[in-house]
Amino acid sequence: MKKRLIVDDLEFEILIPEEKIQQRIRELGAQISQDYQGKVPIFVGVLNGAVLFLADLIRNLSIDCEIDFIKISSYGDARVSSGAITMIKDFSADLHGRDVIVVEDIVDSGLSVSYLRRRIESMKPASLKFVSLLVKKGCAKVPLTIDYIGFEIEDKFVIGYGLDLAQKKRELRDIYQIVEEVGKEKE
Ligand code: IMP
Ligand code: MG
Numbered sequence: 020m021k022k023r024l025i026v027d028d029l030e031f032e033i034l035i036p037e038e039k040i041q042q043r044i045r046e047l048g049a050q051i052s053q054d055y056q057g058k059v060p061i062f063v064g065v066l067n068g069a070v071l072f073l074a075d076l077i078r079n080l081s082i083d084c085e086i087d088f089i090k091i092s093s094y095g096d097a098r099v100s101s102g103a104i105t106m107i108k109d110f111s112a113d114l115h116g117r118d119v120i121v122v123e124d125i126v127d128s129g130l131s132v133s134y135l136r137r138r139i140e141s142m143k144p145a146s147l148k149f150v151s152l153l154v155k156k157g158c159a160k161v162p163l164t165i166d167y168i169g170f171e172i173e174d175k176f177v178i179g180y181g182l183d184l185a186q187k188k189r190e191l192r193d194i195y196q197i198v199e200e201v202g203k204e205k206e
Contacts, residue, residue, distance in 0.1 A: 048079025
């Protein structure tokens, strides 16, 4: 039986254990270091979810880098994306002429990523790529290119390793997936 967890009356089971997450991040770090040899990319973490991933990713690089953060919200505290994106905190760095790598925790509808792409492209970076630890299979409502993907997962709600349920459980070292009750899919 898989490791289980109850949060706010919802049942979760382990999906990706810590060792697998860390192993995959080592691979992504090596790949990005190779692709950006001789460059100093700026990693833009999407708050709050991507904080843990960004911290581990940059510690697995063998090149210099800078970091910055942006905070947007598409979920509020609901379990299903509201569709509307609100900017809560803008970048601090000047991204003009920079090699920008946006760091996301998870891509679901893809609306956040396409919003960020439009915004950053208007700042004329030298290059722009996206890395996401998780991508939900077949969910994107818009055409997307995610350059580096940690894991492709089913379209089910997940928590842990930065991902929250109403702002909680981000601190979990493993990623857990919701165990859907029969006949009760996403509300
Ligand atoms: P998108 O704009 O629908 O792609 O949503 C992306 C954002 O929604 C992510 O950066 C997460 O913050 C949040 N999100 C999407 N799916 C989940 C999930 O299963 N658990 C927790 N947060 C999620
Ligand atoms: Mg997020």
